[in-house]
Amino acid sequence: MTIKETVKKHTNELKFVTHIPAKEIEILMMFLLEKNTIWLHINYNEEFKKEKELEKLVKKRATNYPIEYLTNKASFYGEIFIVKEGVLIPRPETELLIDNALEILKDKKETVNILEIGTGSGIISVMLALLIKDVKIIAVDINEKALELAKQNAIKHNVEDKIEFRLSNLYENVSETNIDLTISNPPYIANDYKLPLNVAYEPSNALFGGSVGDELLKDIIKHTNERNIEYLLCEMGYDQKNPLTKYLEQFNTKSFTFYQDYEKFDRGFTIQFNK
Numbered sequence: 001m002t003i004k005e006t007v008k009k010h011t012n013e014l015k016f017v018t019h020i021p022a023k024e025i026e027i028l029m030m031f032l033l034e035k036n037t038i039w040l041h042i043n044y045n046e047e048f049k050k051e052k053e054l055e056k057l058v059k060k061r062a063t064n065y066p067i068e069y070l071t072n073k074a075s076f077y078g079e080i081f082i083v084k085e086g087v088l089i090p091r092p093e094t095e096l097l098i099d100n101a102l103e104i105l106k107d108k109k110e111t112v113n114i115l116e117i118g119t120g121s122g123i124i125s126v127m128l129a130l131l132i133k134d135v136k137i138i139a140v141d142i143n144e145k146a147l148e149l150a151k152q153n154a155i156k157h158n159v160e161d162k163i164e165f166r167l168s169n170l171y172e173n174v175s176e177t178n179i180d181l182t183i184s185n186p187p188y189i190a191n192d193y194k195l196p197l198n199v200a201y202e203p204s205n206a207l208f209g210g211s212v213g214d215e216l217l218k219d220i221i222k223h224t225n226e227r228n229i230e231y232l233l234c235e236m237g238y239d240q241k242n243p244l245t246k247y248l249e250q251f252n253t254k255s256f257t258f259y260q261d262y263e264k265f266d267r268g269f270t271i272q273f274n275k
């Protein structure tokens, strides 16, 4: 069977789990063949020799299993990252955190010291290390598997000298006093929220933030303030702007602003504390 015929044959099997079923079959084929789109289309009428392997992958994908876990790849901010089951898959809206950090740090002359809480696959720290010349980053996570993967991503992008990966629950193992900015996309979903099928394959310790959902965010705000760190940038849930605005009243902030994601949902904030 040719590549073209194989795509046709399997497309229907994925139409309930994605709105781009044919494209996803091609992605799985390119993964198996270790080829890119151009190659695939030039060879569209050639025989496809990995039908058995493809069948297995399509079957798994048809259960809503994320394609990123099948191919061990995801793109973020224009770069390719390694992803693995057990660690959160990068989301496009998290790119906004990077933009916000760059905006704040663009005029800084000296070395910038950044702490990332909950680094997961390392996407945020690796991107900041790629985009900021003079930077030192401490990236923490409670998940050893995530730290290992994040390190692999740092090595892949040649920024391992700029990032120290450390096992820590929030600020627990962080005693540095020179941090300029903390950045985090922490777990912020309420524990009893029923996840969509595809998200349910991702680790719950990367998703659930407590019975309300914003508990870890509040904890991070409190400790960032106590440690005299000037900036805090976080992602949050679409319904957390009001409770967090209220929570922030007790702190001495210079400013706090909320931002929306590409779909116009409230998605995060930047706080500048008065030092």
Ligand code: GLN
Binding pocket: 088, 089, 090, 091, 094, 118, 119, 120, 121, 122, 123, 124, 185, 186, 187, 205, 206, 207
């Ligand atoms: N920092 C990683 C990301 O934004 C992991 C976040 C998490 O696991 N909650 O994708």
